[in-house]
Amino acid sequence: GYFDNIAVTYTSIALTYYAIQFVFVAIREVLIRGFYALKDTKTPLIGQSISIIFNIILSIALSRKFGIAGIALSSTISCIMLAILLLYISNKKIQNLNLNRLLPSIKKITISGGISGVILLLFKHYNTISAPILRFILATVLCFLAYIIILILLKCDELLLLKSIVFRKFKKRKNKT
Numbered sequence: 242g243y244f245d246n247i248a249v250t251y252t253s254i255a256l257t258y259y260a261i262q263f264v265f266v267a268i269r270e271v272l273i274r275g276f277y278a279l280k281d282t283k284t285p286l287i288g289q290s291i292s293i294i295f296n297i298i299l300s301i302a303l304s305r306k307f308g309i310a311g312i313a314l315s316s317t318i319s320c321i322m323l324a325i326l327l328l329y330i331s332n333k334k335i336q337n338l339n340l341n342r343l344l345p346s347i348k349k350i351t352i353s354g355g356i357s358g359v360i361l362l363l364f365k366h367y368n369t370i371s372a373p374i375l376r377f378i379l380a381t382v383l384c385f386l387a388y389i390i391i392l393i394l395l396k397c398d399e400l401l402l403l404k405s406i407v408f409r410k411f412k413k414r415k416n417k418t
Contacts, residue, residue: 249373251309253365253380258313260358260384264350265317265324272327284330292323346399353391360387 273285296319303311332338361384370376392400 244373244377246373249377252377253361254310255313256380257358257361257365258310258317260354260361262317262320264347264354265320267350268324268347269320269327272324272331275331276327279334281334284334285327288323288326288330291326292319295319295322346397349392349395349397350399353388353395353397356391357384357388360384 276282276285296315299315299318300312303315305311307314328340332340361380364380364383368376368380370379389400
């Protein structure tokens, strides 16, 4: 029940490696839902199975050398591999799928995630906050805000779409009351 400096360090290390995979988790989830919409549950199941086996093997290999960072890194590598595999299969399966339309957004999301990760590493290195839980909360909020602000500055279409959806729902709720 005590969250000490060692726990903060381990959490920070794991979060650093897991942060890399956030973009690929989103890609994976969208692709899996796309396969489900096409009534194809087999492809995501096989892909996930391969990813799990790959993750287990990598976790064992990398944890021996890097500890908790190796486990987080193996999960990230497996997630990236699955996203790429599903992208490749969906591109083959859907003839008129034009993935080039997604490249600008993927670039913006990747840049934002990378800069957020660097900000998180800088915060970890330069912070002077002694309370571990406060340090953790502040690092999380800082990383999230940096990610969102950078996406806004880069004018990410998906974020602008999300903003319009949220405001539309907020207006509908306000009009009902």
